[in-house]
Amino acid sequence: QRFSKRFLKSYPGKILKTDSNLISSDQEKDHARHTTASASASPVFPVPVSPHPDSSIAESKVDVLDVSKPQQAKCEIKHGVDYFGSDITGVPATDIGECCNLCQQNSLCGAFSYVMADKSCWLKRPEAVLHASDKAGVDSGSLPSRRPPPPKPPPKKLGDPSVLAESGKIPVVVITYNRGEYLKRTLRSIINAIPAEHVSDFDIIVSQQGNDPGVTNAVNDFKSKLRSHLHFKYHDNGERQKGYEASNWLNYYKMTSHYGFAFRSAFAMDPTYDHLIIMEDDLEVAPDFFEFFTMAAYVLNRDDSLYCASAWNDNGMSQLVKELDSVRRTDVFPGLGWMLPRRVWEEIEGDHTWPLAFWDEAMREPQIRKGRSCLIPEVNRAYTFGSHGNSQAGGNWWRRFLEPIRLAERPIAWTAKAASLSVGGKAAYDSRLSKAIRDAEEHSIDEAVAADGSGGGEGTVDWLVQFSSEADFVNKAGRFGLLNEYKEGRPRASYCGVITIWAPCGKRVLFAHRKTVVWARSDDGSQCEGSQRLP
Numbered sequence: 001q002r003f004s005k006r007f008l009k010s011y012p013g014k015i016l017k018t019d020s021n022l023i024s025s026d027q028e029k030d031h032a033r034h035t036t037a038s039a040s041a042s043p044v045f046p047v048p049v050s051p052h053p054d055s056s057i058a059e060s061k062v063d064v065l066d067v068s069k070p071q072q073a074k075c076e077i078k079h080g081v082d083y084f085g086s087d088i089t090g091v092p093a094t095d096i097g098e099c100c101n102l103c104q105q106n107s108l109c110g111a112f113s114y115v116m117a118d119k120s121c122w123l124k125r126p127e128a129v130l131h132a133s134d135k136a137g138v139d140s141g142s143l144p145s146r147r148p149p150p151p152k153p154p155p156k157k158l159g160d161p162s163v164l165a166e167s168g169k170i171p172v173v174v175i176t177y178n179r180g181e182y183l184k185r186t187l188r189s190i191i192n193a194i195p196a197e198h199v200s201d202f203d204i205i206v207s208q209q210g211n212d213p214g215v216t217n218a219v220n221d222f223k224s225k226l227r228s229h230l231h232f233k234y235h236d237n238g239e240r241q242k243g244y245e246a247s248n249w250l251n252y253y254k255m256t257s258h259y260g261f262a263f264r265s266a267f268a269m270d271p272t273y274d275h276l277i278i279m280e281d282d283l284e285v286a287p288d289f290f291e292f293f294t295m296a297a298y299v300l301n302r303d304d305s306l307y308c309a310s311a312w313n314d315n316g317m318s319q320l321v322k323e324l325d326s327v328r329r330t331d332v333f334p335g336l337g338w339m340l341p342r343r344v345w346e347e348i349e350g351d352h353t354w355p356l357a358f359w360d361e362a363m364r365e366p367q368i369r370k371g372r373s374c375l376i377p378e379v380n381r382a383y384t385f386g387s388h389g390n391s392q393a394g395g396n397w398w399r400r401f402l403e404p405i406r407l408a409e410r411p412i413a414w415t416a417k418a419a420s421l422s423v424g425g426k427a428a429y430d431s432r433l434s435k436a437i438r439d440a441e442e443h444s445i446d447e448a449v450a451a452d453g454s455g456g457g458e459g460t461v462d463w464l465v466q467f468s469s470e471a472d473f474v475n476k477a478g479r480f481g482l483l484n485e486y487k488e489g490r491p492r493a494s495y496c497g498v499i500t501i502w503a504p505c506g507k508r509v510l511f512a513h514r515k516t517v518v519w520a521r522s523d524d525g526s527q528c529e530g531s532q533r534l535p
Helices: 005-009 098-103 126-130 160-169 179-191 194-202 213-221 247-269 287-303 342-351 360-363 395-402 414-422 425-440 468-478 514-522
Strands: 064-066 072-083 087-092 111-115 120-124 133-144 170-176 201-209 228-231 275-280 283-285 306-310 329-332 340-341 371-378 382-384 461-467 499-503 507-514
Touching: 072 098, 072 111, 098 111, 098 120, 098 133, 111 126, 126 133, 160 194, 160 287, 160 414, 170 179, 170 247, 170 287, 179 201, 179 213, 179 283, 179 287, 194 201, 201 247, 201 287, 228 247, 228 382, 275 287, 287 306, 287 340, 287 360, 287 371, 287 414, 340 342, 371 425, 425 507, 425 514, 461 468, 461 514, 468 507, 507 514
Parallel strands: 170 201, 170 275, 201 228, 306 371, 461 507
Antiparallel strands: 064 072, 072 133, 087 120, 111 120, 111 133, 275 340, 283 382, 306 340, 329 371, 499 507
């Protein structure tokens, strides 16, 4: 459910996830973490990432490669392994040796993957070596002198356990169908992320559609860790949404019905569940995933202007995010590892607004959103590794918007921040946003995307870049590397028409609709209007 209906109609094929692999260099130069790459590469803020939780990835088939085109580099190669995420850029290369040299020559690169089918070399930041999966037709490598520091493990306990005591036990529901190995990887990631002293405070529920034996085996492997194993069977009554009657849309009806079943079943299972986390079987989570959602439940209890929280920032690509402890609001429901309050589900049931298909689109529509927003982290607390499924389309989309997502690598004591994050609600948040826009230094898109920061600017002052329409947004967002799509009249990951990113110029940039800028500069104390579509 990650792609718009319009996009799916345009690109009926599946996403083909090209794989990433590991290479190393013998040159002992320091890795210039905060310098920029060549003009063809996107500047980033390199950071270590949490380790790949699946220890089953083979460590065999490792070669050391010496090449000299034109500089000598020694690269440690892993055959049949893909390093996913943390992309800098993709370039053509004749072989793995040339790919190794290209990485060594790029000061930001610490790893790479070479896809033999199309002779493409994907240069990656060093932390990519921590996210590996087996993949035929792909070889990967890394530069030993640029290896990331070891990641920090999940905390043993929450920063402020009293926050959990108020929120109560929180279930996480995993939706699954026919990807048994994916499910194992997701469950392992979830279990590893639960703080050791709070295992009994988080229930794991698997909701399985169909009877795929691989999925059943995966569930059995983790049976002792699960609260429940639900079984969903789709009953087709023939009812369809207008324009989506064809049989190729059937999976979207099944998925939406399955989600509805999972919500009803989980909330009915335990009347003390006031919130639930729901995710699909192709996600890995950050070490503070559960601490983040414990904080989120606390805030959702106190703020009626919020209707969900998500671990996902649609614009959480490595080169666009920086602050691990930053929380934002968005008017555009993101999904992909998210929390639904019981009160909102009861609204949906009472209003009969759960759709027949495209459940995620419905969550963005006025009849469910009702002008409310979702809480999201700046740096993602979930990462999708899925390379096949119902709603994946267009390999270029994957490479541009999904694979580069940064997964938070260090835990934050979110519960210790819960009280301060809930103070003032929407009014306080809007006041801070309005002031930030007024105080920002206005610049053109050309200045903001200048990789060397040549656009000027002083100190830590935020920059402001305006857009005036959807077409203007699509053009400028593409230059930033943002997900350049409107949903229900608003850009993805935006709040009040504003997307906050760390741009190539090295500044924090408020990328704002001109209508929002007019509101902020009026400084009349009003709150941002969150329900109307932007021009």
